[in-house]
Amino acid sequence: MSVKNKVIVITGASSGIGEASAKLLASHGAKVVLGARREQRLQKLANKIQQQGGQATYRVTDVTKPEDLTALVALAKREFGGIDVIFNNAGIMPTSPISALKTDEWNAMIDVNLKGVLNGVAAVMPDFTNQKYGQIITTSSVAGLKSFAGSGIYGATKFAVRNLMEVIRMESAQEHTNIRTTSLYPAAINTELLHTITDTNAKQGMNKLYASVGITPDAVARVVDFAVAQPDDVNVNEFTIYPTKQG
Numbered sequence: 001m002s003v004k005n006k007v008i009v010i011t012g013a014s015s016g017i018g019e020a021s022a023k024l025l026a027s028h029g030a031k032v033v034l035g036a037r038r039e040q041r042l043q044k045l046a047n048k049i050q051q052q053g054g055q056a057t058y059r060v061t062d063v064t065k066p067e068d069l070t071a072l073v074a075l076a077k078r079e080f081g082g083i084d085v086i087f088n089n090a091g092i093m094p095t096s097p098i099s100a101l102k103t104d105e106w107n108a109m110i111d112v113n114l115k116g117v118l119n120g121v122a123a124v125m126p127d128f129t130n131q132k133y134g135q136i137i138t139t140s141s142v143a144g145l146k147s148f149a150g151s152g153i154y155g156a157t158k159f160a161v162r163n164l165m166e167v168i169r170m171e172s173a174q175e176h177t178n179i180r181t182t183s184l185y186p187a188a189i190n191t192e193l194l195h196t197i198t199d200t201n202a203k204q205g206m207n208k209l210y211a212s213v214g215i216t217p218d219a220v221a222r223v224v225d226f227a228v229a230q231p232d233d234v235n236v237n238e239f240t241i242y243p244t245k246q247g
Contacts, residue, residue, distance in 0.1 A: 001229040004029030007080040008228065009072055011063050011120060012090030014041035016191030017139060020221035021087060026054030028225060033076040033083075035061030035068070036090070055080070063090045063116030069123035083127055085228055088120040088138040095206065096199035098152045105198070106153045113157035117164065128179050133232055135180040137224060138165055142187045142240060150202050169237055182227040185240040190214040213245040 003025055012018040014036035022032045026049045034042050034056060042058040049056040057079045061068045076083045091113045094105040117138055128134030143151045144158030165181040172179035188210050197203040223239045230236055 001231060002029070003225060003228045005031065006084040006228060007031045007033065007076050007082055008085040008087060009033045009035065009076050009083060009120075009124070010087045010089060011035045011061060011069075011072075011116070012139075013058070014038045014045065016193070017186070017189065017217040017220045017224075018087070018089040019045055020217035021089070021224045022056065023049065024218070024221040024225050025228065026056055027052065028229075029054075030228070031055040031080045032057075033072060033079070034058035035063075035072045037062055063088075063119055064111045066119045066122060069119045073123045073127070077127075082131075083124060083134070085135040085137060086120050086124045087224060088117045088136065090116050091139055091141075091193070092196045093141075093151075093154050093193040094196045094198055095151045095154050095202045096197075097150055097202075100199055102199070109153050109157050113154070114160050117161055121164070121168065129175075129177050132176070133178045135182065135228065136165065136168060137182040137184065137227060139184045139186065139220075140165075142185050142242070144183075145185050145240065150199075150205070165237070169235065178232065180230075180232075180235040181237055182224075182235075183238050184220060184223065185238070186220050187240070187242040188214040188246050189217055189220055189241070189243075191217055209246075213243045215243040219243075 008030050010018050013022050013034035026032050039060045046056040046058045059072050059075050061072050096102045140161045141158040143155035144162045165183045169181040227236050
């Protein structure tokens with residue numbers, strides 16, 4: 001079991017889980033294709049991976065734009081000759097009570113957390129279908145498994161992603177295209193997600209929780225590495241990643 005020489009596209013790669021996963025996968029011999037909106041962060045990460053002997057390339061990518069995902073996959077094929085995995089990791093979490101009516105934030109979460117994943121799926125599906133193999137990994141959340149007050153819209157997008165990944169797995173089995181899916185359900189992982197919260201009370205509550213129990217994104221990166229490394233006939237399709245201290 002190995003990730004060596006696998007071509008892996010990662011969105012949300014400029015920080016957090018995406019960055020940690022890129023570093024770990026590249027250190028194990030994967031060829032990583034990095035996508036995010038912050039070019040300087042992407043360039044710095046790609047350079048670091050290359051300096052350490054790994055293979056990496058990048059493209060500025062906004063997951064809400066289908067053409068950006070198409071171009072990122074095209075870059076993977078141009079630079080590394082194909083694509084084996086897409087890790088749909090980009091996401092935002094501006095949580096707030098529904099009654100606060102932060103509708104702009106609702107729409108932003110739908111655009112990034114759900115439509116962004118759909119755009120990633122659409123970008124790889126023709127290749128995965130034609131080659132009859134591939135893997136789609138997506139970051140959902142524990143809020144995609146159970147409901148939390150204050151996370152109504154965020155949780156709705158993550159529940160949707162959970163359903164999407166399972167249906168892709170089922171349909172692929174029926175269509176004999178061998179596409180594996182993996183859904184990740186992280187709990188309190190210390191990333192930049194908290195920076196997207198504008199509601200004062202929600203932010204205070206989340207900051208307190210993460211400060212007391214939060215763990216590093218490397219925990220999720222190790223799970224991603226494990227999922228990718230499985231043989232093609234094995235689909236490990238769901239992982240919940242809690243800090244041991246989190247109740």
